[in-house]
Amino acid sequence: MDPNIYALVLDTLNRATSQDAEVLKPAEKKLQEWEIEPGFYSVLLDVLSNHSININVRWLAVMCFKNGVDRYWRRNAPNAISEEEKVKLREGLLTTNILSEPVAQIATQQAVLISKIARFDCPGNWPSLVPELLGALKAPQPLVQHRSLLIFHHIVKALASKRLAGDRRTFQESC
Template sequence: MTDARGQLLGVLDNAASQQPEKLKVAQQQLKQWETSPDFYATLQDIFYDKSLPINLRFVAGLYLKNGIDAYWRKTAKNAIRPEERAQIRSRLLTSLNEENKQVCSNTMMAIVIDKSY
């Protein structure tokens, strides 16, 4: 999904929008992508990219948390592939040095770390 990072950023921007039409379309697109290979690793990349606007990073983190909750287990329907899980797991502790409390709430990252181990 690395080639689609720009597309994903646009959809996340719409998902953070206050306009109901944009939000609805973005949610539908994200729902379609949630079982795509590397979707969650790309969300994690966006979440960690401090050059991006806070609202995009926050929405990426939220979708990452929800996806890990739903698709992390090997027995889950459309489970995250083992390679992608390993990639996500290897970078998890990077978020512990996040300065922006809005982006990295203790609850959000605790759930991601807990579910992935």
């Protein structure tokens, strides 16, 4: 990823957390424009994974990512996220930085984000999700164990809420 793009997105996210409407509105508009740009969600993942960045900026990054999943994760969605980027995002969502999130509110939003993706992709396009989470439960760090359980909880809720018979059967078989 180009460091200039990362810096530009980070600066825009910073401005979008401003209390000043003159700073906030243009930043929000720019973020909405970038929603359909290839690589935008990879940058958001990098921002929300970086624990040294301001909490409000990371919160906004996870919320933008979560909203983008709702709008652009389906293959048939207009301006859908590419399959190549989805693979990178799925890999990045279960890294140590995500699983060791120190802020509980951000960790909860990350768990919801992962569960939204799991609802679309698990187990077909993301068969490693549950085994990786089960592996993380055996980690020596209590925080990683707790975050893994939180993510697992949200994934089970999301998958259990599927209504189509085929999806329900797949969920029951995977349990």
